[in-house]
Amino acid sequence: MAGKDLRIGVVGTGAIGRTHIERINNKLQGAKVVACADVNVDFGKSVAEKYDCKFYADGEEMIASDDIDAVIVTTIDPYHEQYVMAAIKAGKYVFCEKPLAPEAEACKRIVEAEVAGGKQLVQVGFMRRYDTGYRQLKAAIENRTYGEPLMLHCAHRNPAVDESYDTPMAVENSMIHEIDVLRWLLNEDYATAEVVFAKNTRRTHANLMDPQIMILTTKSGVRIDVEAFVNTGHCYDIKCEVVCEDAILNLPEPSNIEVCANATRGHAIHSDWSTRFVDAYNTEIQEWIDATKEGRVDGPTAWDGYVGQVTAKAASKARDEKKVVEITFDEMPEFYKK
Numbered sequence: 152m153a154g155k156d157l158r159i160g161v162v163g164t165g166a167i168g169r170t171h172i173e174r175i176n177n178k179l180q181g182a183k184v185v186a187c188a189d190v191n192v193d194f195g196k197s198v199a200e201k202y203d204c205k206f207y208a209d210g211e212e213m214i215a216s217d218d219i220d221a222v223i224v225t226t227i228d229p230y231h232e233q234y235v236m237a238a239i240k241a242g243k244y245v246f247c248e249k250p251l252a253p254e255a256e257a258c259k260r261i262v263e264a265e266v267a268g269g270k271q272l273v274q275v276g277f278m279r280r281y282d283t284g285y286r287q288l289k290a291a292i293e294n295r296t297y298g299e300p301l302m303l304h305c306a307h308r309n310p311a312v313d314e315s316y317d318t319p320m321a322v323e324n325s326m327i328h329e330i331d332v333l334r335w336l337l338n339e340d341y342a343t344a345e346v347v348f349a350k351n352t353r354r355t356h357a358n359l360m361d362p363q364i365m366i367l368t369t370k371s372g373v374r375i376d377v378e379a380f381v382n383t384g385h386c387y388d389i390k391c392e393v394v395c396e397d398a399i400l401n402l403p404e405p406s407n408i409e410v411c412a413n414a415t416r417g418h419a420i421h422s423d424w425s426t427r428f429v430d431a432y433n434t435e436i437q438e439w440i441d442a443t444k445e446g447r448v449d450g451p452t453a454w455d456g457y458v459g460q461v462t463a464k465a466a467s468k469a470r471d472e473k474k475v476v477e478i479t480f481d482e483m484p485e486f487y488k489k
């Protein structure tokens with residue numbers, strides 16, 4: 152497959168599905184989205200027409216087609232398992248947006264199916280690992296340049312979420328990013344989880360406590376707090392401060408010009424994930440295309456997706472039972488050991 156374009160089928164032509172189709176067909180190298188599928192047939196057909204690809208109302212039919220080499224799953228969370236399993240059954244590489252599945256048990260079923268098939272095929276869309284700022288933090292921590300990491304103070308802020316976004320999603324859909332990237336940064340697993348609430352913002356709705364604070368500890372004792380505030384009303388703001396023995400390390404802010412006008416001085420900040428991490432998404436998908444064409448999975452695996460969701464479930468249990476919860480999961484299968 153090295154010289155030919157990777158023929159990709161995308162299931163889910165919503166917000167991020169369209170950004171991935173756009174970047175693959177108009178920016179990145181070595182692949183083309185040749186088909187897409189969505190249960191919203193009319194809208195899906197309009198996306199297929201815009202990007203000159205074939206439309207399927209049935210995503211599994213598309214995945215099984217001989218015209219597709221690899222799959223991208225960008226449906227809403229509850230349907231990830233269905234399409235990832237279909238790709239594994241078809242023996243095709245599959246990039247599944249985070250989370251791998253909302254339930255840890257579903258993630259485990261995917262892991263078991265992949266191991267049974269004997270070949271790693273699944274990558275999960277934890278794109279912060281591809282952000283240059285997080286990669287700088289990882290290098291500084293890995294080298295112990297500034298001593299041992301002791302504490303992390305993080306924030307995950309959205310401008311707004313819709314009524315379908317409920318209290319568990321703050322952990323299981325949003326802070327799953329921190330759960331994965333901080334485990335990757337520190338290169339160790341978690342030991343305990345806790346979730347507490349702040350004073351509710353007036354901007355939230357009946358089914359969402361907002362803000363929330365998730366507190367994790369790692370097996371070596373690093374203590375992490377992550378604020379999720381998903382109705383800030385204006386900004387998409389991601390913070391990560393690493394307190395080391397000899398220095399404080401901060402995730403760099405994306406650079407924008409400083410504007411001095413109307414007796415004020417300042418610079419624009421992001422209001423959406425698609426712009427804040429655009430370079431990370433491009434790097435993530437390009438590296439996935441390149442690795443897939445060479446028959447490898449280099450990025451976050453189904454096992455990373457499983458560990459992330461077990462941790463998220465423990466945090467949700469801690470929130471609901473108002474206590475600190477121990478985090479336990481199975482031993483990593485040899486299949487996933489690099």
Ligand SMILES: NC(=O)C1=CN([C@@H]2O[C@H](COP(=O)(O)OP(=O)(O)OC[C@H]3O[C@@H](n4cnc5c(N)ncnc54)[C@H](O)[C@@H]3O)[C@@H](O)[C@H]2O)C=CC1
Nearest residue numbers: 163164165166167168189190191225226227228230248249
């Ligand atoms: N990596 C990241 O930073 C981000 C990841 N995501 C993830 O991407 C996924 C999609 O999120 P959005 O694009 O924001 O959602 P969205 O709601 O904009 O799009 C989801 C699409 O899936 C379609 N769909 C729903 N059920 C389906 C089914 N059974 N079969 C086929 N299509 C189906 C819907 O019709 C819709 O077009 C989610 O899992 C989300 O967690 C979303 C935003 C950012």
Ligand SMILES: O=C1[C@H](O)[C@H](O)[C@@H](O)[C@H](O)[C@H]1O
Nearest residue numbers: 249307309324325328381424
């Ligand atoms: O993955 C994403 C986005 O990247 C945002 O950071 C989250 O807040 C959102 O809930 C989720 O879909």
